[in-house]
Amino acid sequence: MVERAPLLDLCAHLLLILALAALCLPVWLALVAASLPLEEAARVPLPLLPGDRLLENLAAAWQRAELGRALLNSTVMAAGIAAGKIALAVLSAFALVYFRLRLRWLAFWGIFISLMLPVEVRIVPTYEVVANVLVPVYALAGWLGLGPALAAEGAGGGAKVSLLNSYGGLIVPLTASATATFLFRQVFLSVPEELTEAALVDGCRPSAFLWLVLLPLSRTNIAALFIVLFVWSWNQYLWPLLVVTDPAYDTAVVAVTRLMPSMDALPRWNETMAAALLAMAPPVLVVLVFQRAFVQGLIEQDR
């Protein structure tokens, strides 16, 4: 603070309280609706204070949307994508920084270009690959004239490896990450050369160096990035919607949207909002509990 301006400070506090109340309003009203019996939740206007039926509505939503399974699926998917992205990124960054590599530019640009191909811009063909991972292999075999038998088998519905309706399909196609790779590259480049020299003198193998030196040194970066990626992965919607047709693999976010009121039925907003609260709780809690690491990860990731 440069000068004392009590009036201005008071204004700032008032404005902040107003603005943040407005920002929290949608979730507050969801909480209110989720805590009322159906007749009251349907009253216009909605009461502004919560009722006492929160647990009942949560239980009803839990059952109707099969949220137990959905939350488990979301946890597996989010943790899997976050861990996968970090693992692949650490390995790639290690290879790019600590080895003299022919065709390094090829690997580097390959990873870089993936920044420009978010899943939204290549939905249909990506779905085709996930539906049968062998499609590219057959097509390549066909082009190269390698074994026309193999190509024919591809056209005639031979061997098929489908990732639809599986954790693999939810997780693996999203595990490449250019931003994470570049983040770890940056981290590794800032590690002193003397450490590598000492390790080489001691006859340290690359794997041991990665495991015993680099990973402990980048622990805070890994933790921060994991939190950001976990939240991002949990909130994915388009990809799970495409890959999953079997409700057994529905994620929490998708399960909530299945509870959205439709035209022909009586809207049960109290249960829909209860489900929404349950589905948003895990990432929100993660952000609240690890706020410092989350902010660090968010800012670092886009550097």
Add this chain to the structure above:
Amino acid sequence: MSKRVTFRSRLLPWFLLAPQLLVLLLFFFWPAGQAIVQALFMVEPFSGELQWVGLLNFEQLFQSSAYRQAILVTIVFCAATAALAMFLGLFLAVLVDRVVRGRTVYRTLAIWPYAVAPAIAGALFLFLLDPAMGVLAFALRQGLGLAWDPSLDATHATILVVLAAAWKQVAYNFVFFLAGLQAIPRILIEAAALDGAGPWQRSLRVILPLLSPTAFFLLVMNLVYAFFDTFGIVATTTEGGPGGATRILVFKVWEDGFVGLDLGSSAAQSVILMAIVVSLTVLQFRFLEKRVQYAG
């Protein structure tokens, strides 16, 4: 760039790179290539052979009024979402930067909406603005006498999706603007104050110019977000309606591909979207170079 001291092995680095490159080849490059091929060729229905059709798919796209409408809708939606989210983020950041007491509480309250999924943000706002039961819709009706109905009125539907999209993104902008504000050297602000600049003048003449790199970076990130991450919001609220008034490009590419099963058109749309991401990325990296100059 790599280390001066390196490990010596020819094969190991490629083994290390293999998992990421494999995922990229299978799920990024192959599909992207397929999109280009499907946009330029047509698959013969019976023989399965590819037939060159050139830019036919693109011509048809730009001739269709639905696609031209989607472009317009996307521009309006992205501009409105980015402007609203950035303005509110900056507003909150300036206030939090100013207050001393309760700063951590305010900060926490401003950050957490980032963790809400776009699809769920859509559900929350659909409830808030439901013409029959929504609290905001009720307030609009009683206060302004407005016959609010996003399922019939194009403007109302647009406001609904923009509000939901911006609401979720305010937190992101807040985090970066606050970091930007706190990175401004105190000495500059104190010097300006000594020269007699009041809070307003300091904000306009010192702080805003120093914040402009952050603002530009955020502009690109917000546009990317509004373009590509808002599918869930449209899907849970308006489904592109009424009459295509909220059918943004990403929603249309999904609709044509998976509902309409028009592969050629969907692929051509994918190629156009790729061109948009490429230009946004280039914009971002040109800016990164500039930022280095600011710092130096």
